[in-house]
Amino acid sequence: MRRKLAPYLLVLPGGLWLVLFLVVPLVFMASVSTQEGDVVYGFAQTFHFANYTDALARYQTQFLRSVGYGLVGTLAAIALAYPVAYWIAFKGGARKSTYLLLVLLPFFVSFVLRTVSWKFLLADDGILLQPLKDAGLLPEDFHVLATSAAVICGLVYNYLPFMVLPIYVALERVDPRVVEAAYDLYAGPRESFTKIVLPLSLPGVFAGVLMTFVPMTSDYVNAAILGGPSNTMIGNIIQTEYLTNNNYPVGAALSFTLMAVMLAGIFVYARALGTENVLEAAAR
Amino acid sequence: MTEIQAGKEEAAAAAASDISSVPAIELDEVVKEYQAHGEVVQAVKGVSLSIAEGEFFSMLGPSGCGKTTTMRMIAGFEDPTRGSVRLHGRDVTDVPPNKRDVNMVFQSYALFPHMNVWENVAFGLRRKRVPGAELRRRVGEMLEIVDLTGREKRRPREMSGGQQQRVALARALVNQPRALLLDEPLGALDLKLRQAMQIELKRIQREVGITFVYVTHDQNEALTMSDRIAVMNDGLVEQLAGPREIYERPATKFVAGFIGTSNLLTGTAERFDASTVVVRLGEGDRVLVPVGEGARTGGQVEVTVRPEKIRISREEPAAGVSAVRGTVAEVVYLGTYNSYAVNLAGGAEFTVFEQNANDSSITAERGDPVWLSWQPHHSFAIGS
Numbered sequence: 001m002r003r004k005l006a007p008y009l010l011v012l013p014g015g016l017w018l019v020l021f022l023v024v025p026l027v028f029m030a031s032v033s034t035q036e037g038d039v040v041y042g043f044a045q046t047f048h049f050a051n052y053t054d055a056l057a058r059y060q061t062q063f064l065r066s067v068g069y070g071l072v073g074t075l076a077a078i079a080l081a082y083p084v085a086y087w088i089a090f091k092g093g094a095r096k097s098t099y100l101l102l103v104l105l106p107f108f109v110s111f112v113l114r115t116v117s118w119k120f121l122l123a124d125d126g127i128l129l130q131p132l133k134d135a136g137l138l139p140e141d142f143h144v145l146a147t148s149a150a151v152i153c154g155l156v157y158n159y160l161p162f163m164v165l166p167i168y169v170a171l172e173r174v175d176p177r178v179v180e181a182a183y184d185l186y187a188g189p190r191e192s193f194t195k196i197v198l199p200l201s202l203p204g205v206f207a208g209v210l211m212t213f214v215p216m217t218s219d220y221v222n223a224a225i226l227g228g229p230s231n232t233m234i235g236n237i238i239q240t241e242y243l244t245n246n247n248y249p250v251g252a253a254l255s256f257t258l259m260a261v262m263l264a265g266i267f268v269y270a271r272a273l274g275t276e277n278v279l280e281a282a283a284r
Numbered sequence: 285m286t287e288i289q290a291g292k293e294e295a296a297a298a299a300a301s302d303i304s305s306v307p308a309i310e311l312d313e314v315v316k317e318y319q320a321h322g323e324v325v326q327a328v329k330g331v332s333l334s335i336a337e338g339e340f341f342s343m344l345g346p347s348g349c350g351k352t353t354t355m356r357m358i359a360g361f362e363d364p365t366r367g368s369v370r371l372h373g374r375d376v377t378d379v380p381p382n383k384r385d386v387n388m389v390f391q392s393y394a395l396f397p398h399m400n401v402w403e404n405v406a407f408g409l410r411r412k413r414v415p416g417a418e419l420r421r422r423v424g425e426m427l428e429i430v431d432l433t434g435r436e437k438r439r440p441r442e443m444s445g446g447q448q449q450r451v452a453l454a455r456a457l458v459n460q461p462r463a464l465l466l467d468e469p470l471g472a473l474d475l476k477l478r479q480a481m482q483i484e485l486k487r488i489q490r491e492v493g494i495t496f497v498y499v500t501h502d503q504n505e506a507l508t509m510s511d512r513i514a515v516m517n518d519g520l521v522e523q524l525a526g527p528r529e530i531y532e533r534p535a536t537k538f539v540a541g542f543i544g545t546s547n548l549l550t551g552t553a554e555r556f557d558a559s560t561v562v563v564r565l566g567e568g569d570r571v572l573v574p575v576g577e578g579a580r581t582g583g584q585v586e587v588t589v590r591p592e593k594i595r596i597s598r599e600e601p602a603a604g605v606s607a608v609r610g611t612v613a614e615v616v617y618l619g620t621y622n623s624y625a626v627n628l629a630g631g632a633e634f635t636v637f638e639q640n641a642n643d644s645s646i647t648a649e650r651g652d653p654v655w656l657s658w659q660p661h662h663s664f665a666i667g668s
Contacts, residue, residue, distance in 0.1 A: 177394040180361055183381045184388045185408035185455065195407075199398050 033252035043248060051253040059237050059254065066234040067261070069148070070217030073155040074163075077212050078205060080156065081163035085204075086197075088164075089171035103164050106157075115154055115225045119145060122226070146228025154222035159215060163208040170204025171197070209269070214262055234258055306373040308463050308495040309335040309358055309386075314367035316353050327353045329519035330367070335463070335497060340489055342498045342506040345516035346542070351499045354516070355465050358497065359388045372462060382411075387456035388465040392472070393448045395440040401427070401451050402436035408459040426458040429488060446477045453488070463495040470505065482508050503543045507531060515539045531590075537666055540588045547594070547634045549587040549608075553665070560660055563587055566630050571606035572660035585665040591635040593662035596624055596647050601657035608656050610634065612648045622646055626656060 033051055037043035056063065088099045106114060121128055122144040132138045144150050174197055182192040220235030227233075234254065241251035316328040328350040335341045343351040356362040357369055360381035368377045376384055387408065396404050405426060409419045427433050430450040440448055449469060456464055469485075470478045486509050489496050500506050506513050507527040514524045515538075523535040534540035540548070549571065551563040560572045563585055573587055589606075601607050613633070614625040624636040634656060638647060648654045 175392070175394060177390050177392060178396060180381070181388070181390060181394040181396070181455075182407070183361075184359060185459070186382045186411035187407075188382055191411060196396060 029252045029255060032248050033256055035249050037249075039246040039248075048249070051249045052257060055250045055253045056257060059234065062232050062234045062237050063257075063261075065231070066217050066258075067265075069152055069155060069233060070213050073152050073159070073216045074209055074213045076152065076156045077160055077163040078208065081160055081167055081208065082201075082205070085164050085167035085171055089168050089174075100165075100168065103161050107161065111158060112221060112225075114158065115221055118150075118154055118157070119225050122150065145226055146231065148227075148231055150226040151223050151231045151233070154226045155216045155219055158219075158222065159212040162211040162215075166207035166211065167201060167204040170201040170207075174200045210266060214266070217262065218258055305337070307334040307370075308337045308339070308372060309333070309497065310370040310373075311354070311358070312368045312370070314354065314357060314364045314369065316350070316357060316362060317365040326519055328357070328364075331516075331519075331521055332367075333514060333521070333524070335495060338493050338495055340486070340496045340498065340509055340511045342500060342510040342513045343516055344500055344503060344506040344513050344542075346501055349516040350519040351501075351516045352467055355388075355467055355497060355499050358463075359386060359465050360384045385461055386463045386465055387459050387461040388467065389452045389456050389469045391467045391469065393440075393452040393469075395448055395451055395455070397440055400437050400439055401432060401443075404440070404451055405454045405458050407455065412459070422458055426454045429457075429491065430454045445473050446481065449473065449481065453485075457488070457492060457494070460492075461494065463497060466496060466498045468500055469498075470500075470502075478505075485509060507543070515542065517542070533664055534588070534666060537586060540666060545591050545635050546588045547591060547632070549589075549628075549630070549632055551585060551587065553583050553585050561585075561665070563665070565608065569608045569628075569630065571608065571663060573606075573663050573665045574661050587663050587665050589634075589658050589663045591623070592621075592637040592639075594634070594636045594656050594658045596626070596636050596638055597655050597657065598648060598652070600655055605657045606660055606663060608634075610654060610656060612650050612652050612654055615646055615648070615650055617646075624648070624654075626654060628656075 031045060032043065034045065034047045034049055035043040036046045036048045036051075084103065088096055088103075092099050120126060123129070124143045124145065129138065129142065129144065133140055133142065178200075179192055179196055182196045187195060217233075218235050220233060220239050223231050223233040223236050224239075238251050238254050238258075241247045241254065311331055311333045314328055314331050315326065318325045318327055331350070331354055333341075333354075343354060345351045353362060357364050358371075360376070360379060360383075364377060368375055370376065371384060371386065396407065399407070402423060405423045406419055409422060414422070424433070427436065430453055432447065432450055432454065435443070435447070438447075440451065443451070449472075452469065466485075470481050473481060482505060485496075489509075498506070498509065507530070510527055512524065512526055513530050515522045515530060517538050523530060523539045525533075525535075530539065531543055534543060534546070537548070540546040549563075549565060551565040551571070553573075554562045554564045554570070560574055563571050563573055565571065571587060573585070595601070608628055608630075610626040610628040612624055613627050616623040616625075619640070621640055622638045624634075624638065626634045626636060628634055636656060
């Protein structure tokens, strides 16, 4: 009897924690998302599902922009992270853990602080651009901040380690003798990579995409600090609706829409490009 | 005619047209040095070999003797520090593995985990751009040879060790390499399967007629399958000969000790006649050793005898044989034979095997004084 209960007892503390701080607020928010009213006279549950359509109609642009930034940022992160992970896994030698620590080092500094320091660096009259402008290398009205590029660069910078780590883990697990076997069977360096190393590391890329695309798309710090009025992401809108406009129903509706879009996207992605499918395609 | 037969005939024709009969593989004073903790370590200290076309050649030795490194230099995974590697007369010392016409069966098989059996076996042919119809035929035939027909769609991890082993073999052999390199390919299998695969490997080798270079630390494996064996120790070849000679006439003390069980006696070579040397062992015992096996008058010699060549008896044996006295220390019944541990008067410990041919009664009990005798030509003197 006791033995049968033990696993449940183990899951209890964590389970309670999640129920308390995730499930309860979610249910509460779901309820709020269909209410009507305002902060002065209070909100009432009217099952006003139009909150969703209204919010989406109003903030369609920001929604699409967020997904776009997330996609571009994720692709850029793959392009930057893969060579780094590859180099650490295969050429890192005895210092692998040192290099991994270096990749993780930015995490020891607050997320906001790191982004603010980017703002300082890239300011129109900052230490990077002003000297170049003085030297006449850049036009006087040139700016980096408040552009899509600045926001995407910030996103990639902040989430890069989440792409490096899973790819590294996948590459690290590739048996070097399997790669040797490919060479032995007449594959050159390029074919050994495309036919063996790359397919075997795709599960890592897959995990990296999940770990970066979702937080990038719902991020609001980078857009708030590095972006301008024309780079607002859906995260900023939700923040404004909640904290500035006190329009809780619209904020909640947007949050749920974002969540649904993410879940659907991940589901489609996993079905279309699941590890097994990817490997099968690569084997041909 | 199957592709395999065709391949064999081609190889035979090629061998016949080669009047000089160029060896399949030649190593010329190959040395491999590593840098380890700031020190230079020599894994291979100067190995020269010549392996003939169609030969089953084994490199046998304990771990760390340099046999695997030597094989990896033939495959091209290691560059020799000095010396050269030739395949069919062509110097390939600087040729990368993917451009060498040899294939390797790896110790852990190193199958491609994301590919099924068919794709694994087809990998090499696809890289060589073999056209579709021929590729399908050759892969199909090879899977038939290794008895894996019907399992084409299996992934390596869904197969047993023995099946994976055969996939690895098929994946290499389907390319009809000029030589196949096998790095302890049976090491991960259990004894029964290993013995079955030894016979299987030998059969496949005869069938395809390809040169096999086989690395193993298992003396039985090497003795069973090989045409010739290079016994390696500490980066050097100690002896290169056929299995029978390696066993019956080990060239060095190391070979005698590594292959099978050997009994060792130290003595002084006393006098010769035309065909034998008398070796005095101290204690008044003398043994006879054939001339020309390393014995010199007055010199210290080591004499070895295999345990199954020795006759154990309670009575003093007739003259004309080598005989020593001892006391039985242990008797072990092993089914087909009895194994005796005998302490000799001179201090050496001998192992003697006695066949249970007639009945299973034993000649002597523990503590009994016995005579050990053998024909002089069954013993030999070796240098150290």
